[in-house]
Amino acid sequence: MTPRETHRDDARPLPQGPRSGSQQAPEDADDVYVVDVRGRGRSAGSGTRPLPVSGPGPRGDDRGRGRPAPSAAQPRRRRRPWGWLVALVVVAWLAFMVGTPLHAWNSVTKVDTTPPGDRPAGGKAYNYLLVGSDSREGLTDAQKKEFRTGSAAGRRTDSIILVHVPAGGGKPALISLPRDSYVPIPGQGSNKINAAFSFGGPKLLVHTVEQVTDLHIDGYVEIGFAGFASVVDSVGGVDICVKFDMNDPKAGINLKKGCQTLNGKNALGYVRARYSDPRGDIGRADRQRQFLAAIMKKAATPSTVLIPSRYWGFTHASAKGLIVGEDTSMTDAGRVMLAMRAVSRDQGLSLVVPIQSENLQTSAGSAVKWDTARAKALFTMLREDQPLEAPPAGTDGKPSGG
Numbered sequence: 279m280t281p282r283e284t285h286r287d288d289a290r291p292l293p294q295g296p297r298s299g300s301q302q303a304p305e306d307a308d309d310v311y312v313v314d315v316r317g318r319g320r321s322a323g324s325g326t327r328p329l330p331v332s333g334p335g336p337r338g339d340d341r342g343r344g345r346p347a348p349s350a351a352q353p354r355r356r357r358r359p360w361g362w363l364v365a366l367v368v369v370a371w372l373a374f375m376v377g378t379p380l381h382a383w384n385s386v387t388k389v390d391t392t393p394p395g396d397r398p399a400g401g402k403a404y405n406y407l408l409v410g411s412d413s414r415e416g417l418t419d420a421q422k423k424e425f426r427t428g429s430a431a432g433r434r435t436d437s438i439i440l441v442h443v444p445a446g447g448g449k450p451a452l453i454s455l456p457r458d459s460y461v462p463i464p465g466q467g468s469n470k471i472n473a474a475f476s477f478g479g480p481k482l483l484v485h486t487v488e489q490v491t492d493l494h495i496d497g498y499v500e501i502g503f504a505g506f507a508s509v510v511d512s513v514g515g516v517d518i519c520v521k522f523d524m525n526d527p528k529a530g531i532n533l534k535k536g537c538q539t540l541n542g543k544n545a546l547g548y549v550r551a552r553y554s555d556p557r558g559d560i561g562r563a564d565r566q567r568q569f570l571a572a573i574m575k576k577a578a579t580p581s582t583v584l585i586p587s588r589y590w591g592f593t594h595a596s597a598k599g600l601i602v603g604e605d606t607s608m609t610d611a612g613r614v615m616l617a618m619r620a621v622s623r624d625q626g627l628s629l630v631v632p633i634q635s636e637n638l639q640t641s642a643g644s645a646v647k648w649d650t651a652r653a654k655a656l657f658t659m660l661r662e663d664q665p666l667e668a669p670p671a672g673t674d675g676k677p678s679g680g
């Protein structure tokens with residue numbers, strides 16, 4: 279029996295190739311196997327069964343390498359790096375948002391503001407002293423001329439604001455202490471409150487405020503002219519509604535009544551102007567609180583926070599010319615800013631300490647006299663962290679706040 283007679287055509291074995299150069303391939307064309315275009319083994323003859331072959335298929339897949347070919351029901355997943363990329367961008371952005379103010383805080387000047395002797399006990403609420411000074415440090419000669427600041431050495435207080443941050447509910451408050459307020463100054467007799475700063479700097483000013491209010495001051499923040507103007511320009515100006523025409527050469531401004539955007543120079547003149555305001559120092563205190571609310575409103579907009587260059591500029595301009603107490607932390611400064619932001623959203627109070635007279639004649643000149651009874655009642659509410667819902671009434675029954 280021949281090999282062809284003992285096997286069926288569809289089960290015949292693969293022919294053996296030549297083992298040496300002397301052996302020849304079979305002459306029978308029916309026994310030669312080829313690979314068709316679909317990658318399956320078949321006989322050139324009829325009735326043969328396709329046999330698998332090794333090596334990649336015509337589309338470069340993994341068939342024949344020990345891996346199952348993907349089925350039509352389960353398509354192969356493609357690697358998509360977009361998720362990782364988005365995560366990296368978010369992490370980088372958060373690092374920038376947190377790291378930028380930390381970097382700026384390292385350049386802030388710190389001074390000793392802790393008063394000597396016994397101090398009022400601290401309470402649950404926080405009370406900070408926010409001071410605007412006329413320090414020319416950091417200003418060029420050209421800027422001094424442009425801003426009409428003069429060239430006086432040292433620094434004096436242009437604004438004194440008590441910032442109250444409640445702990446048990448209620449609204450935060452910005453309370454102006456007019457710089458001409460006539461109060462007792464430890465070791466110096468009675469004088470205008472800004473004289474305390476001239477006599478003994480921030481330490482004596484904090485001591486004076488604590489003694490006259492019986493409030494523990496938890497932190498001190500001071501900003502000078504140089505930082506003030508830079509902060510405004512870093513956010514592209516601040517929106518202010520001017521209540522009346524203000525032509526004040528001493529402050530370097532000539533503003534018309536109406537809502538407008540003020541640049542650094544005009545904003546500085548706006549909060550400094552005194553002689554063009556019929557309410558004098560009281561009117562200036564109102565404008566200072568108005569400005570603080572407006573600058574925080576502008577700083578919290580997406581155009582500031584979401585633009586890296588502007589966000590960097592705002593934080594570092596704020597640090598320029600900034601002086602804080604040695605015991606004032608970055609968290610304390612943050613509370614002050616959040617209180618200003620609340621006022622800008624009508625979620626906080628903006629007021630001035632209750633006034634009895636704006637023209638008290640004293641040995642130090644014309645001064646501001648507080649309404650002692652109402653002032654003490656206000657400071658008691660702050661000390662006991664009672665919710666403040668409205669400014670205290672003035673002598674005419676109307677709110678005394680701005």
